[in-house]
Amino acid sequence: MGDKKKIVQCVPNFSEGRDLQKIEEIVNAFRGKEAVKLLDYSRDEDHNRAVVTVVGEPEALKAAVIEAIGRAIKVIDMTEHEGQHPRMGAVDVVPFIPIRNVTMEETVKLAQAVAKEVSAEFNLPIFLYEKAATSPERENLAKVRKGQFEGMSEKLKQPEWQPDFGPREMHPTAGVTAVGARMPLVAYNVNLDTDKLEIADKIAKNVRHISGGLRYCKGMGVELKERGIVQVSMNMTDYTKTALYRVFELIKIEAKRYGVNIVGSEIVGSVPMEALVDTAAYYLGLEDFTMEQVLEARLME
Amino acid sequence: MGDKKKIVQCVPNFSEGRDLQKIEEIVNAFRGKEAVKLLDYSRDEDHNRAVVTVVGEPEALKAAVIEAIGRAIKVIDMTEHEGQHPRMGAVDVVPFIPIRNVTMEETVKLAQAVAKEVSAEFNLPIFLYEKAATSPERENLAKVRKGQFEGMSEKLKQPEWQPDFGPREMHPTAGVTAVGARMPLVAYNVNLDTDKLEIADKIAKNVRHISGGLRYCKGMGVELKERGIVQVSMNMTDYTKTALYRVFELIKIEAKRYGVNIVGSEIVGSVPMEALVDTAAYYLGLEDFTMEQVLEARLME
Structure with a gap:
């Protein structure tokens, strides 16, 4: 329990969702490491893709992520890959996310450092995306990935698609990787x-x-057929600027014009403590409250 | 970052609020210890008393608390003590509080274990209080402490005041100590x-x-003269059973009959994350939400 521990999250996506042995080999890079904690990983056979959620202190996390990338490049051959999810490389995307006592600027630097090391060590072209992007066209991952693995060879030749790090030729079996930085996503639905x-x-x-x-809200309508209701299904892309309670109250107001009520809401997956503390502080009208008053925030310093 | 780390808090009160050197000597028992974190300590000259807030894993916390008690017994002489706050011993009260992955039952056992060791090692009579009390009359600390240091010698002779641990004679310079277990207190005021x-x-x-x-609510009215308003000042003694939002909404309803509105509320000092997450979950009508979804809860496992 040191002083103001910095915590960063990383959610690398690997283009392997079927071969359990290969997935375990990659994920093992995050096990048994000091100051690194594997929170979750899941795979999808149709997407042929695995998504890992890991947190850690910056330097330790960086080392583990680089190790995992190396393992993935070794075991995944993109020339044989097929799956429903768009992808351009064996290690498709590697977003870093600031969690505690870390600024977005520091997180971007971490992404850059990982991109630099990985590109040199594995001869892999790398694009920086979202908050780490070096130009506006590279902010959006979909644009970066357009053309997918099969089109990357041609894409890299275009003047505007010179990679941020690594060679201008795609890795023969691992393709291209996008490394980025972003805020935590909160999947928030209102019923x-x-x-x-x-x-x-x-x-x-x-x-x-x-x-x-x-x-910082993306959203669409979704039917919940079993319950006979509908929901506004959202991704909150920066809860520090677009608060959960604000979108909740706004939906309540909009629903009124249709004579419709909110029956509840749901958070899918994980949510940073601050998003809920902020919500509680709003509804209780808390004066002069700081996150440092939350006991658990002190425990993690 | 191991597996489901147990965290207990301890808030020992020492009968020394003036001699900084002595206070530091006691508090140093909580510094530089593995799995123990000193969160805060404060002293009051009029009360002649110091209050320490420390958290840790049960065994490590136990050892540090016993060490601190030993140090306090060595440096504090109650025969020369005077101060406004009621007190019966050099180490007046030692409450243990479950914070994470620990039940109240386990916390009571920890209090018992500390009481047993301390009583044997320092020849100190000990009463168990609140949730650790062995009879209803001992639950209330004020009743246990009644008579204070000066009256303890007589009190211990009464059949109903046989200490739970240690000799039936008070320690000549350290008096008597109360060791207990309780839920975290949340100081919550509504303006x-x-x-x-x-x-x-x-x-x-x-x-x-x-x-x-x-x-689980204690409360009274208080004037905030500078702001020209009043507040309902409360101690929430078990936020898991009497939720913050419930008392907030109830005060809102009661205030209505006087044509009065709530202008805000405040939490004084620290609050467990769960108390605020529960509040957010209430107002957003969160369905199927579990504390495990809070990222920070996972980080502390």
Whole structure:
């Protein structure tokens, strides 16, 4: 229990979702390491892809991620890969996420350092994306990945697609990797007491960024057929700037015009403590509250 | 970052609030120890008393607390002690508080183990109190401490005040110590937009346990003269059973009958994460949410 421990999360996506032995070999890079904790990993056979969630102190995490990337390059051959999920490399994307006592700037630097080492060690072209992007066109992962593995050879020749690190030729079996930095995503859904999908869709359009809503909210309407209701299904891409309670209250207000009520909401997967503490502080009207007052925040220093 | 780390808090009160050197000597027992973290300590000259807040894994915490008690017994002479705060010993009270992955039962056992070792090692009579009490009369610390240091010699002779551990004679310079177990206290105040103290007092009476209110709430009305408002000042003695949002909403309802509104609330000092997560979950109507979804809860496993 040292002083103000820095914690970063990494959610690398590997292009292997079927061969359990290979997946274990990659994931083992995160096991038994000091100051690194494997939180979760899952695979999808249709996507033929594995997603790992790991947290750790920056230097230790960096070493473990580089080790895992090396293992993935060794066991995955993209010339034989097929799956439903878009992908351009054996190690498709490696986002770093600031969790505690770490700024986005430091997280971007960590992403850059990993990109630099990995590109040199494995002769792998690397694009930096999202907050680590070196130009606006590279912020969006979909744009970076466009053309996928099969099209990368050609894409790298285009003047605007010179990789940020590594050779201008794709790795023969591992393709290209995107390394980035982003805020934690919160998958947040609000359930409505109607079965009319168009109402959820309309509300989603009103609250999401792209169509005029809140800056860090993506969303769409979804039917929950078993329950006979619909939901506004969202990804909150920066809960520190677009608070959960704000989108919740806004959906409540929008739902009113259809005579519809919120029946509840749900967080899918993990959520940073601060997103919920902030929500509690809003509803209780807490004055002068700081995160340092949360006992667990002190425990993790 | 091991597996489901157990964390207990201890808030020992020492009868020394003036001699900084002695206080440091006691507090040093909590410094530089593996799996023990000193969170805070403060002293009060008028009370002539120091309060330490420390957390740790049970065995490590136990050893550090016993060491601190030994140091306090060595440096504090109660025959020369005077101060405004009631006290019966050099180490007046030692409450243990379950924080993470620890039950109250385990916490009581830890208190018993500390009491047993300390009583044997230092020849100190010990009463167990609150959740560790061996009879209902010993639950309330004020009752246990009644008579204070000066009256302990006589008190120990009474048949109903045989100590739970240690000799039936008080320690000549260290007196008697109370060791106990309790839930974390949350100091929670709700501010009203009126300057009428009687309204805060009436509301406090309605919401606090003793006069018919919520089971784990103590409270009274307080004037905030500088702001020209009043507040319902409370101690929540078990936030897992009497939730913060419940008392907040109840105060809102009670305030209505006086045409008064809540202007805000405040948490004084520290609060367990769960108390605020539970509050957020209530207001967002979160379905199927578990504490394991909070990223920081996973980090501390």
